[in-house]
């Protein structure tokens with residue numbers, strides 16, 4: 001596992017400005033390289049980690065360009081691997097591909113083959129000694145493009161630098177350095193053969209941690225410090241590859257296979273591991289809602305247009321509040337938990353407690369931003385994101401699969417009427433969402449009716465044997481018999497022998 005350790009530095013203002021010059025040029029180059037890599041993908045069908053770059057288009061040196069290109073391609077490939085997963089889910093689970101004929105089956109296999117090997121934009125692909133026909137290639141290309149367009153491509157405008165030894169080296173002080181500092185960073189600048197030397201203080205956590213120093217140096221702008229036209233504070237960090245690390249700084253992230261996430265406005269995020277994050281958003285939003293609604297009503301009464309400076313200020317305040325909360329909660333979560341896959345419901349930020357106006361605002365903005373933030377983190381940490389249908393997840397028991405309206409006894413309480421389990425409602429929902437992963441019957445494009453059928457079906461598959469043997473008046477049987485969701489199934493479970501006639 002890789003960990004980064006920040007080292008506080010003692011660069012003077014002149015050197016700091018030189019680093020900023022490099023950083024700005026580096027970001028420009030990164031964006032340009034990314035554009036070239038997209039072009040390369042669309043034209044030749046692949047990206048090139050070590051492709052040749054024309055130095056005339058760039059300010060930074062050739063050696064910087066090489067390290068920059070590796071970083072950019074790494075980020076783009078991780079983004080593409082998420083789209084690859086979207087593609088696979090689409091082909092396996094979408095009703096578009098229900099065709100069970102031999103032709104339908106072959107088409108599916110060909111599409112999955114193209115996707116698995118990342119050949120969407122190749123002209124000619126051979127599978128098992130046969131050339132895949134042009135119309136299939138075209139279909140794969142169009143599908144993949146459509147999935148790509150649904151997500152923002154990674155931007156490099158604010159990227160930090162991940163530098164290898166060609167341009168940045170950390171060493172013990174030599175004769176030319178002051179021995180007061182334990183390390184010196186030698187960093188290439190925009191001036192050829194004029195590197196700068198930056199003294200670094202010790203980081204006790206890095207010193208205490210086992211593991212091999214990697215020959216990588218990261219230079220990032222500290223979050224929130226580059227404001228109002230100011231240059232932000234620069235963080236210099238080294239990377240250590242380690243076996244299990246003991247760190248005082250913060251606990252080691254927990255590695256999990258699949259993490260289910262339930263998103264809402266009362267609790268912003270509940271996880272299948274039982275965490276509740278970002279609580280009571282709704283209180284602050286309700287207050288803003290009241291202010292916005294009052295203002296809008298007042299202006300309408302005076303026959304003025306609703307939009308005004310004051311109105312926009314309030315709306316912006318709501319947006320930045322939501323944006324900050326989403327950022328804070330998700331950053332914190334993925335610093336602690338490293339999943340291979342995240343399963344989320346199709347996002348819905350509506351709440352019956354807010355006005356229609358604010359629901360619309362929150363819905364449009366919150367959804368977009370949440371998904372963007374999650375995509376950004378999925379690139380950073382390399383996890384996959386899968387969306388599943390959310391219907392009835394809050395009414396379904398994660399332990400026994402029983403679904404009933406009255407399982408949800410209040411906004412926050414879950415009480416299963418079949419197995420009796422009591423829990424907080426949100427983590428239960430998150431776990432149900434997690435369990436829905438990779439199941440075609442819970443794909444986001446299903447109807448609510450289909451989701452209910454699938455959920456009832458799952459429960460019955462598991463419990464019918466037990467149910468059919470129950471006495472006419474047994475309490476559990478009465479519970480299921482009285483549940484309208486099971487109305488269509490009573491006769492099948494208890495043929496010719498029902499209590500409700």
Ligand SMILES: [Zn+2]
Pocket residue numbers: 397398399400401402416417418419420421
């Ligand atoms: Zn239950």
